[in-house]
Amino acid sequence: MARRVSLFVTCIVDQLFPQIGMAMAEVLERLGFAVAFPQAQTCCGQPAFNSGYRQEARQVARHFLEVFENCESIVVPSGSCTSMVVHHYAELFADEPRTRSRAVSLAARVHEFSSFLTEVAGVEDVGARFEDVVTFHDGCHALRELGIRSAPRRLLANVRGLELRELEPREECCGFGGTFSVKFGELSGAMARGKAEAIIQTGAKTVVSLDPSCLMQIQGALSRAGLSIRTLHLAEVLASR
Amino acid sequence: MSLEFDSKIHKTLADARLQQAIYTATGRFKDARLKVVAQDVLPEYQELRAQANALKKHTIDHLDHYLEQFQSQVEAHGGKVVFCQDAAAVADFVLTLAKERGARLIVKSKSMTTEEIDLNERLEHHGLEAVETDFGEYILQLARERPYHIVAPALHKTRYDVAEIFEQRLHIANETVIEKQAAIARAALREKFLAADIGISGANFLVADSGAVVIVENEGNARLATSAPRTHIAIAGIEKLIPRAQDLATFLKLLARSATGQPLSVYTSFLSGPRREGEIDGPDEFYVVLLDNGRTRLLENPARRQSLYCIRCGACLNACPVYRKIGGHSFPWVYSGPIGAILTPQFMGAAHEPGLPFASSLCGACAEVCPVKIDIPKVLLELRADAPHNRWESLAFRVFAWLMRHPRAYELAGRVAASLVSSEGVRWIRSAPGLLNFGPIRAWLAERDLPPPPAHTFRELWRRR
Ligand code: SF4
Numbered sequence: 001m002a003r004r005v006s007l008f009v010t011c012i013v014d015q016l017f018p019q020i021g022m023a024m025a026e027v028l029e030r031l032g033f034a035v036a037f038p039q040a041q042t043c044c045g046q047p048a049f050n051s052g053y054r055q056e057a058r059q060v061a062r063h064f065l066e067v068f069e070n071c072e073s074i075v076v077p078s079g080s081c082t083s084m085v086v087h088h089y090a091e092l093f094a095d096e097p098r099t100r101s102r103a104v105s106l107a108a109r110v111h112e113f114s115s116f117l118t119e120v121a122g123v124e125d126v127g128a129r130f131e132d133v134v135t136f137h138d139g140c141h142a143l144r145e146l147g148i149r150s151a152p153r154r155l156l157a158n159v160r161g162l163e164l165r166e167l168e169p170r171e172e173c174c175g176f177g178g179t180f181s182v183k184f185g186e187l188s189g190a191m192a193r194g195k196a197e198a199i200i201q202t203g204a205k206t207v208v209s210l211d212p213s214c215l216m217q218i219q220g221a222l223s224r225a226g227l228s229i230r231t232l233h234l235a236e237v238l239a240s241r
Numbered sequence: 242m243s244l245e246f247d248s249k250i251h252k253t254l255a256d257a258r259l260q261q262a263i264y265t266a267t268g269r270f271k272d273a274r275l276k277v278v279a280q281d282v283l284p285e286y287q288e289l290r291a292q293a294n295a296l297k298k299h300t301i302d303h304l305d306h307y308l309e310q311f312q313s314q315v316e317a318h319g320g321k322v323v324f325c326q327d328a329a330a331v332a333d334f335v336l337t338l339a340k341e342r343g344a345r346l347i348v349k350s351k352s353m354t355t356e357e358i359d360l361n362e363r364l365e366h367h368g369l370e371a372v373e374t375d376f377g378e379y380i381l382q383l384a385r386e387r388p389y390h391i392v393a394p395a396l397h398k399t400r401y402d403v404a405e406i407f408e409q410r411l412h413i414a415n416e417t418v419i420e421k422q423a424a425i426a427r428a429a430l431r432e433k434f435l436a437a438d439i440g441i442s443g444a445n446f447l448v449a450d451s452g453a454v455v456i457v458e459n460e461g462n463a464r465l466a467t468s469a470p471r472t473h474i475a476i477a478g479i480e481k482l483i484p485r486a487q488d489l490a491t492f493l494k495l496l497a498r499s500a501t502g503q504p505l506s507v508y509t510s511f512l513s514g515p516r517r518e519g520e521i522d523g524p525d526e527f528y529v530v531l532l533d534n535g536r537t538r539l540l541e542n543p544a545r546r547q548s549l550y551c552i553r554c555g556a557c558l559n560a561c562p563v564y565r566k567i568g569g570h571s572f573p574w575v576y577s578g579p580i581g582a583i584l585t586p587q588f589m590g591a592a593h594e595p596g597l598p599f600a601s602s603l604c605g606a607c608a609e610v611c612p613v614k615i616d617i618p619k620v621l622l623e624l625r626a627d628a629p630h631n632r633w634e635s636l637a638f639r640v641f642a643w644l645m646r647h648p649r650a651y652e653l654a655g656r657v658a659a660s661l662v663s664s665e666g667v668r669w670i671r672s673a674p675g676l677l678n679f680g681p682i683r684a685w686l687a688e689r690d691l692p693p694p695p696a697h698t699f700r701e702l703w704r705r706r
Contacts, residue, residue, distance in 0.1 A: 009699050011645075011651075013699055014655070014698050014699040014700055015655045015658075015659065015694070015698055015699075016692060016694060016695065017692075017695070018695050018697060018698055018699035018701075018702050019695070021699040021702075021703075022699070022702060022703075025703075037699075037700070037703050039648065039700065040648045041648070042644070042645040042646075042648055042651050043645045045642075045645070047638075047641065048638050048641060048642060049622070050603060050622065050625070051599075051625065051634070051638065052598075052622070052625030052626045052627070052628050052630065053626075053630070053635070053638040053642075054626050055642075056638045056639060056641065056642035057642075059642045059645075059646060060641075060642055060645040060646065062646075063645060063646045140602070140603070140604035140605055140606070141603075141605070143605075144604070144605035144606070144608070144609055145605060171606075172562055172606075173562045173602050173604035173606065175562065175602055176602060177601065177602025177603055177604070178603075179599070179681075180599065180600075180601065180602045180603070181602075181684075181685065182680070182681040182684040182685055183242065183596070183599055183600075183684075184242075184250070184596075184599070184600055185684035185685065185687055185688050186250065186251060186254060186687070186688060187250055187254065187563065187566055187567060187600070188602070188688065189687070189688025189689060190254050190566050191562055191563075191566060191602070192688070192689060194562075194566075216691075216692060217689065219690070219692060220685070220688075220689025220690045220691060220692075221688070221689050223689075223690040224688070224689050224690050
């Protein structure tokens with residue numbers, strides 16, 4: 001029987017980048033997983049948590065727990081949202097031991113997409129073909145909170161026709177930061193331009209990342225600068241052949 | 242966010258020359274640090290960080306004990322320990338002592354703690370001359386500016402800026418060679434060292450079991466300032482304590498590497514007490530002023546207490562993409578960068594600059610480089626949770642939380658929002674400045690484009706499969 005995975009596509013993919021969710025489902029199905037999409041899912045609560053609204057974040061987190069509690073493996077196309085569940089839910093429910101332990105046991109089953117493929121499914125070559133020069137942007141939460149460095153690179157290395165050129169500096173924030181990007185719009189924009197310049201330096205035609213929100217920020221800056229470099233989620237690259 | 246904060250950020254971002262200066266200088270420190278903490282150069286680096294964190298945690302958790310031990314050790318060596326509640330108490334102590342000794346001239350070595358309490362201004366106000374002897378601090382004193390960076394105070398000054406300052410303040414024209422500029426400063430300062438009655442220094446570490454004040458520096462000026470004048474006063478926050486002299490093995494390996502990428506600073510001085518019989522140099526009197534200034538209040542909160550572990554290495558500033566854009570003077574207090582962002586609200590109160598804890602993308606670069614492993618993003622999140630919430634924002638997040646618990650309403654709201662930010666909607670928002678204060682989207686569009694909303698959400702596509 002096919003192993004079952006449930007998608008948590010995140011609110012941003014659901015609302016703005018549905019193609020990322022579809023691509024992720026396609027890759028997982030191609031690898032033989034039975035993919036489910038719990039319809040009652042919405043958001044992980046991170047926007048409220050990062051803005052200092054813990055009460056509201058707790059309410060959303062509780063909803064997330066109810067929706068996903070009975071799922072075996074949950075795969076997420078975002079390092080940032082994964083990290084919210086994995087790292088911050090326990091802290092949010094510090095004063096509610098029962099909910100806290102539910103959150104901790106759920107956290108162990110929530111996986112960011114690329115590390116699900118390499119660490120859980122044990123796959124590094126998904127049989128994709130993508131003829132292009134690409135560069136990879138490390139989302140900060142995937143990188144520093146989840147420690148994901150090599151998984152996406154190993155997966156990209158096995159994509160036929162793809163040439164990866166690393167950014168320099170390699171691990172710098174794109175400046176998104178959720179509400180930071182609107183509260184400090186000018187600063188966030190300046191950080192995005194720095195990222196865009198680094199991307200241009202690589203000569204890549206496509207920027208790949210694990211986080212739709214970083215991609216939105218980077219795409220916004222590239223397009224404002226009149227550049228035709230496109231942004232794609234890793235799942236979209238892995239789905240193409 | 243205050244208008245002042247906003248306008249300082251804007252001004253710094255708009256200054257291309259300054260942007261370049263900050264980015265280059267921090268980049269140099271950043272790269273130098275990376276080289277000396279690399280796995281093949283310092284394999285025990287992560288181990289050292291864990292040790293340093295554990296040592297700081299232990300000390301801060303048992304601060305009373307170590308303060309007492311330190312005091313008795315200093316006194317056993319003939320020095321005196323003075324506890325000061327706040328800035329005024331420190332100034333009082335120094336002024337009284339200066340008066341008793343008939344002192345007029347004070348030489349100072351670099352100390353963020355004395356910047357924190359505006360000591361120079363307070364002393365000058367009472368007719369004392371306090372001269373900064375660190376090259377960077379000397380330049381800033383001439384320029385009448387606050388430190389830009391906790392390790393490299395004049396980081397934002399190019400040699401051309403320094404030439405200009407020298408011309409204006411010292412009437413030395415056109416000297417743009419750094420070595421010659423340093424020679425000018427040295428010559429001016431030599432006189433001061435010889436004539437000074439009191440030397441004031443900070444401290445990098447206070448060692449409880451030996452009563453030593455440890456000072457780390459590269460120029461040798463701290464060594465002179467603490468030994469040439471008859472009286473030496475070291476001024477330090479109570480959090481500078483470490484339990485044992487042997488713990489320095491951990492901290493000294495981390496400090497210079499994290500700060501400037503040096504394996505060790507050029508000078509490390511261990512000062513314990515006044516000159517003893519038979520010693521050729523050292524002061525006649527040795528005082529250690531231990532400053533609280535709000536630190537014991539920080540101890541009360543277990544999650545934030547870690548803010549006191551800081552050894553002021555500046556690595557988090559160099560790593561911070563926000564500091565590297567907005568620089569040191571955009572920050573509302575003497576401590577800038579990530580560490581400033583968590584210290585300022587806790588020392589000065591949240592109202593001092595309400596926007597400060599929010600001026601971060603929470604990228605975590607600071608925590609990654611911090612040698613004592615302070616979880617700065619975590620403290621920022623805590624401070625955000627405590628910050629006074631704006632009424633409209635509170636309402637927005639209440640609505641958000643409600644929608645996210647009601648999937649059908651969420652779906653409907655999503656479609657409504659999508660039609661608003663559709664390309665016609667966006668054009669309308671952009672062409673109606675002032676009419677429609679559609680905050681977040683407008684702020685976004687000022688800097689970036691927004692992707693056109695898709696024809697269908699993921700859940701719609703999924704249902705159709
Ligand atoms: S917070 Fe950490 S990295 Fe920043 S100055 Fe202090 S010790 Fe250094």
